[in-house]
Amino acid sequence: MPASPVTYTFLGPKGTFTEAALMQVPGAADAVRIPSSNVNTALDKVRDGSADAAMVPIENSVEGGVTATLDAIASGQELRIIREALVPISFVLVARPGVRISDIRRVSTHGHAWAQCRLWVEANMPDAEYVPGSSTAAAAMGLLDEEGVHYEAAICAPIVASEQPGLNVLAENIGDNPGAVTRFVLVSRPGVLPDRTGADKTTVVVPLPEDRPGALMEILDQFASRGVNLSRIESRPTGQYLGHYFFSIDADGHAADARMADALAGLHRISPATRFLGSYGRADAQSPEVAPYNSDEAFQAAHAWVREILAGAVAAPEHAHGGSPTA
Structure with missing residues (x-):
């Protein structure tokens, strides 16, 4: 089958x-x-x-x-x-045939697209009103609806305009940041987690255990003390009550890396509600720089040393039995 x-x-x-x-x-x-x-x-x-x-x-x-x-x-x-x-990301301004930039009073697009074209809009259509759209493509397609459309133009991807004959491109490359x-x-x-690539990213959500001085520092220290770099950290309200936040974090490394596994364990100790969202390969394939003492081998050697101590296999110094350390 x-x-x-x-x-x-x-x-x-x-x-x-x-x-x-x-x-x-x-x-x-x-x-x-x-x-x-x-x-x-x-x-x-x-x-x-x-x-x-x-x-x-x-x-x-x-x-x-x-x-x-x-x-x-x-x-x-x-x-x-x-x-x-x-x-x-690049953007174009589209409208139905016959509409000119001077005719535009309302423009629809996704909120992030609007934010990225704000300066262009202010310079070229200073009186234009923003109409929120669920996506850039949805805003553009809405112009083709003869009934009920309540805006004259949309900001969208060039591919949308090229595939819809009912849309005219009034301006190209209108994003404020070309990169x-x-x-x-x-x-x-x-x-099952994706395999380690050596250039990975781990995403977690960490609720702030309690609002007190040093609480965020404790979270960050779980990464810093193990040599794990953070590529993104943002605070978001939980919605439970004012002042209650969680932190969305991207960290360089895979959960299978010893340093990352140790950091995740530390996070769970101080914030048991931590949510693991995945470890996956970075799109840019950039590998992090890892100090020798934060390598998998270093962690393995350290754990082996502790196990030997607990097993009584590490020889005690002579002075521990009453001898002179300088004898």
């Missing part, structure tokens, strides 16, 4: 940057691909089994973490990040 095809979901509709990220996954072109209207819906499809994995945005080089993803993955049934993808990149993660249900 042939195996069922892999099913992926992504932040849709077709033509989003998220779909471009998904297409970097080997085999995605031949898989079943289902668009989702928002991040929560995409992750819920993974949780209920209607999708094997979801590609969602998690970080942008201009705006930082994507809060919808950080919050959705930090609660509910546990999920695992198994892969990441980087997509260079902008968005990071996406492929999320599945918990299972």
Whole structure:
């Protein structure tokens, strides 16, 4: 009996940057691909089994973490990040035929796209009002709806405009930062971790155990004392009450690395509600610099030394038996 095809979901509709990220996954072109209207819906499809994995945005080089993803993955049934993808971001301004820039009063797009084009909009359409969209592609496709559309233009990816004859490109490369990149993660249900590559990343969510001086320092010290570099740390409210936060953290290394495993154990000791979100290969394949005393071999040698002490195999110095240390 042939195996069922892999099913992926992504932040849709077709033509989003998220779909471009998904297409970097080997085999995605031949898989079943289902668009989702928002991040929560995409992750819920993974949780209920209607999708094997979801590609969602998690970080942008201009705006930082994507809060919808950080919050959705930090609660509910546990999920695992198994892969990441980087997509260079560029934007175009589109409208229906006959609309000029001077005619535009309202513009729709995703919140992160709007933030990345804010300076261009202020310089070229200072009176334009922002209309939030669930995605850049959804905003552009909304212009093709003859009834009910309440904006004159949209900001989207160039590929959306090129595939829709009913959209005219009024301006290209309107992003304020030409080097902008968005990071996406492929999320599945918990299972076997991806193998170590030597250039890996681990993501965790750590609730602040209690709001007191030094509480955050204790969390950070679990990584610092073991030579684990943090590539991202962001605080997010838990929603329980004012002043209660969790920290979303990306750290360089794999859970199978001795230094990372030791750091994760330390986190769990001081914050038992810590949520492990996965260890996976870095998209940029950059390996961390690891000091010799933080290598796997160093940790193994240290643990072996302690075991020998507990077994009484390490010879005690002579003065411990009453002899002179200088005899």
